[in-house]
Structure formats: C-alpha cells, structure tokens
Amino acid sequence: MNYKIAVIPGDGIGPEIVGVSTKVLDKIAEKFDHTFDYTEVLAGGVAIDACDNPLPQETVDICLASDAVLLGALGGPKWDNLPGDKRPEAGLLGLRKSLGLYANLRPAILYQELKDACPLKPEIIGDELDMMVVRELTGGIYFGEKGRDGDFAAWDIMKYSRPEVLRIARTAFTIAMKRNKKVTNVDKANVLEVSRFWRSIVIEVSKDFPEVELNHLYVDNAAMQLVINPKQFDVIVTGNLFGDILSDEASMITGSIGMLPSASMADGKFGMFEPIHGSAPDIAGQDKANPIATIVSVAMMLRYSLDLIEEADAIEAAVKKTLARGYRTGDIYTEGTTLVGTIEMGQRVMENL
Amino acid sequence: MNYKIAVIPGDGIGPEIVGVSTKVLDKIAEKFDHTFDYTEVLAGGVAIDACDNPLPQETVDICLASDAVLLGALGGPKWDNLPGDKRPEAGLLGLRKSLGLYANLRPAILYQELKDACPLKPEIIGDELDMMVVRELTGGIYFGEKGRDGDFAAWDIMKYSRPEVLRIARTAFTIAMKRNKKVTNVDKANVLEVSRFWRSIVIEVSKDFPEVELNHLYVDNAAMQLVINPKQFDVIVTGNLFGDILSDEASMITGSIGMLPSASMADGKFGMFEPIHGSAPDIAGQDKANPIATIVSVAMMLRYSLDLIEEADAIEAAVKKTLARGYRTGDIYTEGTTLVGTIEMGQRVMENL
Ligand SMILES: CC(C)[C@H](C(=O)O)[C@@H](O)C(=O)O
Numbered sequence: 134m135n136y137k138i139a140v141i142p143g144d145g146i147g148p149e150i151v152g153v154s155t156k157v158l159d160k161i162a163e164k165f166d167h168t169f170d171y172t173e174v175l176a177g178g179v180a181i182d183a184c185d186n187p188l189p190q191e192t193v194d195i196c197l198a199s200d201a202v203l204l205g206a207l208g209g210p211k212w213d214n215l216p217g218d219k220r221p222e223a224g225l226l227g228l229r230k231s232l233g234l235y236a237n238l239r240p241a242i243l244y245q246e247l248k249d250a251c252p253l254k255p256e257i258i259g260d261e262l263d264m265m266v267v268r269e270l271t272g273g274i275y276f277g278e279k280g281r282d283g284d285f286a287a288w289d290i291m292k293y294s295r296p297e298v299l300r301i302a303r304t305a306f307t308i309a310m311k312r313n314k315k316v317t318n319v320d321k322a323n324v325l326e327v328s329r330f331w332r333s334i335v336i337e338v339s340k341d342f343p344e345v346e347l348n349h350l351y352v353d354n355a356a357m358q359l360v361i362n363p364k365q366f367d368v369i370v371t372g373n374l375f376g377d378i379l380s381d382e383a384s385m386i387t388g389s390i391g392m393l394p395s396a397s398m399a400d401g402k403f404g405m406f407e408p409i410h411g412s413a414p415d416i417a418g419q420d421k422a423n424p425i426a427t428i429v430s431v432a433m434m435l436r437y438s439l440d441l442i443e444e445a446d447a448i449e450a451a452v453k454k455t456l457a458r459g460y461r462t463g464d465i466y467t468e469g470t471t472l473v474g475t476i477e478m479g480q481r482v483m484e485n486l
Numbered sequence: 487m488n489y490k491i492a493v494i495p496g497d498g499i500g501p502e503i504v505g506v507s508t509k510v511l512d513k514i515a516e517k518f519d520h521t522f523d524y525t526e527v528l529a530g531g532v533a534i535d536a537c538d539n540p541l542p543q544e545t546v547d548i549c550l551a552s553d554a555v556l557l558g559a560l561g562g563p564k565w566d567n568l569p570g571d572k573r574p575e576a577g578l579l580g581l582r583k584s585l586g587l588y589a590n591l592r593p594a595i596l597y598q599e600l601k602d603a604c605p606l607k608p609e610i611i612g613d614e615l616d617m618m619v620v621r622e623l624t625g626g627i628y629f630g631e632k633g634r635d636g637d638f639a640a641w642d643i644m645k646y647s648r649p650e651v652l653r654i655a656r657t658a659f660t661i662a663m664k665r666n667k668k669v670t671n672v673d674k675a676n677v678l679e680v681s682r683f684w685r686s687i688v689i690e691v692s693k694d695f696p697e698v699e700l701n702h703l704y705v706d707n708a709a710m711q712l713v714i715n716p717k718q719f720d721v722i723v724t725g726n727l728f729g730d731i732l733s734d735e736a737s738m739i740t741g742s743i744g745m746l747p748s749a750s751m752a753d754g755k756f757g758m759f760e761p762i763h764g765s766a767p768d769i770a771g772q773d774k775a776n777p778i779a780t781i782v783s784v785a786m787m788l789r790y791s792l793d794l795i796e797e798a799d800a801i802e803a804a805v806k807k808t809l810a811r812g813y814r815t816g817d818i819y820t821e822g823t824t825l826v827g828t829i830e831m832g833q834r835v836m837e838n839l
Pocket residue numbers: 222225226377676677706
C-alpha cells in the first residue's frame with residue numbers, strides 16, 4: 134500500500150529525531166512492502182522565521198490531504214517573547230483545531246529497562262505501569278472565548294458542548310474495551326458547572342459499554358492518586374486543561390518521559406503523532422537527542438491511523454530489544470550501558486527490526 | 487489577652503479532632519495566661535441536617551465577630567447527592583467568600599519521623615522538604631459566572647481582576663521574604679489570557695521585592711517538577727484552580743498528608759484554620775482519627791491571626807517531640823512505634839508542651 138505522510142520536523146531537535154524516525158519507517162516499508170510518501174511542511178518557530186506565521190495555510194492543506202501527520206517538536210526561547218498569536222504554541226493549537234484532532238491519547242508506560250529512573254518508590258510503582266490518558270484536545274478553556282476588561286481584568290471561558298463530550302467519552306470507552314476495561318473520569322464537578330455537565334454525559338455514554346467499570350475523581354484527588362497509587366488507573370478521560378496537567382504528571386511518574394509518544398486523533402483514522410517531550414534547543418544539532426519517543430510515535434501512527442498493527446508491533450519490539458541490549462542516549466544513560474547518539478540509536482533500532 | 491475563636495467542628499471526624507485541638511489550646515492559655523472564648527457554630531453536613539443550609543447566616547456573623555476561625559472538616563457521602571448549592575462544599579466555598587479569605591497558605595513539609603511514608607525516592611526528596619503553596623481562594627473559575635446553554639453546553643468563567651492578583655502576589659512575596667526568598671509563579675500563560683494578565687501583575691509586584699527571586703512555570707510543568715524535583719520550590723503562588731491541584735499534589739509528595747495544616751487569610755490578621763485532610767466518615771466516632779493536622783492548624787492560627795509566635799512554636803515543638811517519642815495514630819503507624827487514639831495523641835502533645 135501507498136501512504137501519504139505529512140512531516141513537520143519543527144524546531145530544535147525536531148529535524149534530527151524526525152529524520153531518524155522516517156528512516157525507521159522506510160525500513161518498515163521495505164520489510165512489509167509499503168510506500169510512504171513524505172511531504173515536509175513548516176510549523177512553529179521555523180515557520181515564523183520563514184513566513185511570519187506559526188501555521189501557514191499550506192501546512193494545514195497538506196496535512197489534511199495526508200493519511201497521517203508526524204510532528205517533531207515546536208518552539209524554543211527564540212520565539213518566546215512574541216505576542217501570543219505569533220508564538221510557536223499558536224501553531225500547535227492551530228494544528229489541533231484545524232485538523233479536528235479532538236482526542237489526545239497519552240500512554241504512560243514504564244519501560245522495564247528504565248525502571249530505576251522512576252521517581253516513585255518501587256513499592257508504589259511495582260513492576261509495571263501502563264495507563265492511557267485520553268485528553269480532550271480541541272475544546273474547553275483552550276478554545277473558549279477570552280478577553281480583557283480594559284486594564285482591570287482578564288478572562289477565559291471553559292465551555293463544553295454535548296457533542297464534544299460525547300465523542301471524547303466514546304473514544305475513552307472504546308479504548309478501555311481493548312485494555313483493562315476501566316475508565317476513570319476526572320473533573321471538578323463539586324465546583325464547576327461544565328464538569329457536572331461533562332460528568333453526566335460520561336455516565337450516559339458508559340451505559341453503552343456495560344463491561345467497562347467507570348469511576349470519578351476530582352482533579353485535585355487525581356493529582357494525588359497518580360503519586361500515591363498510580364496502578365489503580367487504566368484509562369483516564371478528562372478535559373483539555375486537566376488533561377494537560379495530568380498527562381504530564383502521569384508521564385513523569387513513569388520516569389520514562391523522554392521515551393513517550395502521543396497521538397492526537399480526529400474522527401475516523403486521521404491523526405497527528407509526536408513525542409511528548411519538547412524541542413530541547415540546548416542540544417539541537419549535536420546528535421544527542423533521544424529519538425525513541427518519536428520512533429514509538431511512528432508506531433502509534435501505524436497502529437491508529439494506518440491500521441498496520443504488525444508493523445507497529447515490530448517497531449515497538451525493536452525498541453525494547455535495543456534498550457535490552459544496553460544502548461542509551463545521554464538522557465537515559467547509566468553506568469554499564471552503551472552511550473550512543475541520535476543517529477546510532479536509530480540504526481540500532483533498525484538492526485533489531 | 488482574651489481571644490474570640492469561632493469553632494466549626496463540622497462532619498465526620500471533625501468534632502473529635504477539633505475537640506482535642508481546643509484542649510491543646512486551653513493548655514496554651516493556662517501556660518501563657520491567655521483566654522480563648524470558643525463559640526461553636528454549624529456548617530457543612532450537620533448544618534444541612536439541622537437547618538437545610540450548609541452555611542447558616544448566624545455562622546458567618548459569629549465568624550466575622552471573632553479573631554479567628556477553627557474548622558474541622560466538612561462533608562461526607564450522606565450529602566453527596568444533594569444539588570450543588572445544598573452540598574457541604576457550598577458551605578466551605580461560602581465561608582471563604584463571605585469571610586473574604588482570599589489567601590490560602592498550604593505548607594508542604596516533610597516530617598522527619600514520617601520520612602518513610604514519602605512516595606518519592608529518598609534521592610529526590612532528600613532530608614528535608616519545606617515549601618509553601620499560596621493559592622488564591624476567592625476568585626478565578628471557582629467564583630466566576632457559570633451557566634448552561636439549555637441541554638447543549640455548560641460553561642464557567644475563569645476571571646481575575648487587578649486588585650485580586652495584586653493582593654495575592656503581595657501575600658506570596660511577603661511570605662517569601664520570611665523564608666528563602668524565592669517565588670515560583672504558576673500559570674498557563676501560553677494559552678490563557680487570564681494567565682498572561684496574572685503573570686504581568688505578579689511581575690509588577692515583584693519589583694517591590696527586589697530581594698526575592700521570581701520564576702514562572704506553566705502548570706503542566708509545575709505538576710511534573712513537584713514529582714521530579716520538589717526541592718527547587720520555596721513559595722509557589724497560583725490561582726484558585728491550579729492551587730487546588732498543586733497544593734494537594736505537593737502535600738501528597740511529602741507523605742505527611744494526614745499531618746498538614748492550612749490557613750485561609752483575609753486582609754489583616756483574620757483567618758480560618760483547618761487540616762487539609764477530609765472528614766473521614768469511615769472512622770468517625772471511633773477515637774481513631776489523627777488530630778495532629780488540626781493541632782498544627784491551631785499553631786498556624788496563633789502565628790498568623792493572633793501574633794502569638796512563642797505559643798505557636800511551643801505547639802509545633804510539642805508535636806515533633808510526641809512523634810519523636812514514637813506515638814502514632816493508625817494512619818501513620820509503623821512497626822516499632824506506639825499506637826494511640828485521637829484523645830491519647832492529644833494528651834501526649836499536651837504533656838510535651
Ligand atoms: C505548548 C502547550 C500549548 C501545550 C498544551 O498546553 O496543550 C503542551 O503543554 C501540550 O500538552 O501539548
């Protein structure tokens with residue numbers, strides 16, 4: 134088969150990690166007899182530099198004409214002092230909105246080989262951790278009306294509509310059906326009207342998934358439970374702002390934050406795939422960045438957008454083998470392992486494919 | 487001196503822990519020659535049961551006529567299915583608003599004797615942890631306009647005005663001056679207009695405190711930093727919703743959550759003091775609850791509202807001595823220590839006064 138992939142290398146280490154990851158994908162193409170056609174497009178800081186716009190319309194058009202989007206990382210201090218709508222973040226938020234990527238899937242997985250990097254005590258984290266945060270990505274306070282009352286006040290509206298909650302809840306329950314059949318809804322229903330509304334719709338959707346156990350946590354409690362008892366979670370479903378906070382917290386407790394992928398899905402199969410880490414401008418261009426989060430984001434792309442399950446499994450297995458053989462980039466290096474650069478890490482993964 | 491204290495025992499274990507704590511305060515009165523006049527008032531579940539209102543006006547009036555308020559805990563499953571404005575939480579939010587308690591001070595301290603209960607690895611938490619979360623408590627999305635668009639959508643407004651931010655920022659910098667002179671402002675200025683406004687005012691206030699170092703974190707990053715590097719924090723200042731999440735997360739990483747007090751301050755010296763834990767209805771009335779969080783809340787009351795510093799120090803020292811001597815309630819019991827009930831724990835603290 135022939136697949137069209139829009140590629141957004143972005144800023145900082147973006148081009149390096151994306152470069153290595155498309156090489157891995159080429160190897161998959163060879164092995165499984167597919168063709169991946171890449172179209173490179175601009176967003177974020179490089180787009181600001183090139184055309185004074187963090188998200189050129191051409192980028193949106195090419196993404197929409199593709200089967201999936203692979204993104205490196207956007208942003209960096211160079212563009213941090215621009216006005217809000219001119220900053221790299223505006224490119225990212227614009228991509229999510231204009232591509233309709235309403236469901237952000239954030240697996241938080243503990244890599245066995247990196248268990249020692251986990252900040253939690255072994256008796257809390259145990260041998261394994263595997264949860265999925267499903268974050269609503271195109272609504273809520275991120276995209277609500279906002280404004281100022283002169284110099285006196287400023288405000289943002291956190292709003293959710295019925296169809297917005299219905300579809301993200303369905304996504305969460307559908308994912309839970311393929312996992313351990315447990316959904317934890319996180320909101321602040323004891324204070325927020327939008328949360329009471331959200332929760333009632335999640336409960337409504339749960340009726341269509343009688344096999345899935347549903348419970349509810351207030352967001353403050355969820356932030357605590359992630360630290361004290363993360364193993365209780367299978368799928369967490371929550372809104373855009375709470376999801377931003379909790380998905381990052383969940384990643385951090387795995388200790389594997391440099392290794393974690395994400396998928397941002399639209400209706401149907403279309404999605405954008407990216408590592409959860411940032412653009413790390415301090416090590417850009419030095420062959421130091423860890424490409425694994427991007428490589429496993431490519432695996433997610435194969436699995437979720439292209440329905441190439443065997444191919445996705447192959448990449449994930451190759452990554453695990455590479456780690457088991459002791460290859461480490463600087464960020465995950467420990468004594469007794471073998472330090473490699475971005476490019477060599479990619480080669481090692483390809484060897485194990 | 488003669489001090490008027492409004493006492494709100496509340497629900498669940500509230501009456502027990504407050505009962506023990508006022509006994510400790512009586513001992514202070516005796517030792518230091520003060521008089522504390524207590525007036526017990528209703529709020530939360532017991533107020534709903536007694537007069538169908540989680541916050542009777544009489545309670546507000548008596549609190550306002552007092553020098554400080556001591557609160558046990560509000561709420562419980564019994565009242566969880568009432569409509570929003572009839573629930574115990576409405577009593578708590580109403581108290582904060584009607585008493586003008588805009589500055590919530592949440593110390594997150596690691597008790598040396600309970601270090602083993604910390605969920606983080608020793609190399610992360612180190613020997614000591616002592617930070618203060620300053621949470622805005624009467625504004626933001628908790629008290630913004632809210633509503634529904636029929637059955638189609640629901641919304642809440644997160645809004646801050648200039649005077650609201652000015653006063654909480656001043657509180658945070660003033661506290662930092664008495665501590666390690668570092669303030670971390672937490673917001674989501676890369677997305678929210680209210681955060682950009684908030685941040686600009688915090689920066690403005692920082693000019694009046696040139697000795698205090700100020701830095702800024704986005705809330706998602708702050709949630710991660712608390713887990714991976716909590717020792718970087720001295721004072722965190724943030725809005726009502728982010729403060730709700732981060733203050734609970736900060737408490738949890740100390741492992742001493744059953745031991746932590748809080749102060750909610752109005753302009754001037756008036757404040758309400760309460761443990762951060764809940765009403766624990768499952769152990770209510772069994773002499774099992776840990777009264778220490780409430781006892782140290784009394785110490786905060788002496789320190790912040792009544793300016794009785796020596797007296798506050800005495801209570802805190804007595805609590806530490808009691809722990810050092812090995813007395814533990816069930817929640818913090820470990821092998822080799824001495825299990826005691828609520829009342830005996832209070833007596834042991836008094837012995838050490
Ligand atoms: C960069 C920022 C706007 C973004 C967000 O808040 O969504 C980021 O934190 C993320 O989670 O992808």
